[in-house]
Amino acid sequence: MVKKDRMKTDGKATLTLNGQTYELPVIVGTENEHAIDITNLRNETGYITFDPGFANTGSCSSNVTFVDGEKGILRYRGYPIEDLAAHGTFIETAYLLIFGELPTRTERQEFRHLLDEQELLHEDLRHHFEGFPSNGHPMAILSAVINALGCYHPDLLRINTEEDFLRAAAKIISKVRTIAAWSFRKAQGLPFMYPDPKLTYCRNFLHMMHSLPHRPFEPTDAQVRALTLFFLLHADHEQNCSCSTVRMVQSTEANMFASVSAGICALWGRLHGGANAGVIAMLEKIHEGNFSVQECVERVKKKEFRLMGFGHRIYKSFDPRAKILREAANDMLKSTGYNDPLLDIALELAETALNDEYFTERKLYPNVDFYSGIILRALGIPVNMFPVMFAIGRMPGWIAHWNEANTDGIVKIHRPRQIYTGRAPRKYVPLDLRK
Ligand code: CMC
Secondary structure, three states, rough: OOOOOOEEEEEEEEEEEEEEEEEEEEEEEOOOOEEOOOOOHHHHHHHOOHHHHHHOOOOOOOOOOEEEEOOEEEEOEEHHHHHHHOOOHHHHHHHHHOOOOOOHHHHHHHHHHHHHHHHHOOOHHHHHHHHOOOOOOOHEEEEEEHHHHHHHHHHHOOOOOHHHHHHHHHHHHHHHHHHHHHHHHHHHHHOOOOOOOOOOOHHHHHHHHHOOOOOOOOHHHHHHHHHHHHHHHOOOOOOHHHHHHHHHHHHOOHHHHHHHHHHHHHHHHOOOHHHHHHHHHHHHHHHHOOOHHHHHHHHHOOOOOOOOOOOOOOOOOOHHHHHHHHHHHHHHHHHHOOOOOOHHHHHHHHHHHHHHHHHHHHOOOOOOHHHHHHHHOOOOOHHHHHHHHHHHHHHHHHHHHHHHOOOOOOOOOOOOOOOOOOOOOOOOOOOHOOO
């Protein structure tokens, strides 16, 4: 089990309130990030901090992922994302995130074997799909079925050993593909394709999505590579909304299935996992002639709508994932001969925005979602499945964070405070006297 390093302290900050002085410890992380520790602030002063959206709040310490948004750095367990993207596979990256180290050849083999063993769903669970309407949103199906998985593994609702953890993690990472692909097949009215253990993780997923009983789907190497990169680049991103949701649910000691199911729901929103679908909708509007690239940018500047796939809470110079995906989208389209006019529009839109003061002043750059939709379209993934694809990729990160929180030894239920702005106390008004 991965061992967690502890934070170091580095001096004290002084706070003066109503003439009284308080000393607050300053803590420092591996990359020299500093934070004022306010753990005892309310007890000592009666005050809380106010930080809507938690943009200035460290909710935990973590060993999993480092992001420096000013410099455009992303590292999983110390490894730069560019190196992992150039040399690694998704499964290797999942192993790294979950266990803290890149696997040896034997460890990788064993992990692959474990995932192969776990790829089938219980046949009773297969029947759950019959209860969903065929136009049911695949994110609702994914979160419901992942949560329902827990019913089939009651022994894993409490994780007591490393062996339990490994089994639960492997089940979720492997089965999430099967559930995702079957939600698509259900919507298409196509027979469910069972997973094929002879295939690698990404090929197997594409097989369950697109093979027919009489005609196996055989993706090109470039398609498999693009999907691998898509999953790998989405595998973790420290304390974003869905990861924080997973940790928050875990803090109640909820099980891993319920916690990651909640993460899927958090990811669903347009400003998080739903953004790449928004990008495609915007590019299609331009393609269909509803407005030009320049008009689109002008309307964004008038704040009629946001430029989807642009801007990031953390990245303020560039998103390193976007750079890699832009190349991957280009390479895949070139090698498959698939000509997507939306890529050219995306490139023109990015160029126009990046040369406009509105965007540069606000440090708004293309994020990972700007190009990912182009890759997914070329893989035959419908737009409503885009956040599902994000969820498959993000699963190792959620599991790594769930485990880190579960084994942290700091059992503290997440429970933020608020500043109450409602009515002052008043007398109950009997029904007859109400106006
Ligand atoms: N288009 C136009 N203006 C924007 C955009 C955008 N995409 N993003 C931010 N702004 C403006 C915003 O209007 C505000 O302007 P002003 O100062 O004049 O009021 C300023 O930039 C700061 O915006 P903010 O909302 O305070 O920034 P944030 O850090 O809270 O928001 C964000 C981050 C990602 C939610 C936002 O940039 C956004 O809505 N982007 C579009 C949706 C998107 O692409 N989401 C995917 C995020 S990456 C995937 C992931 O990691 O989850």
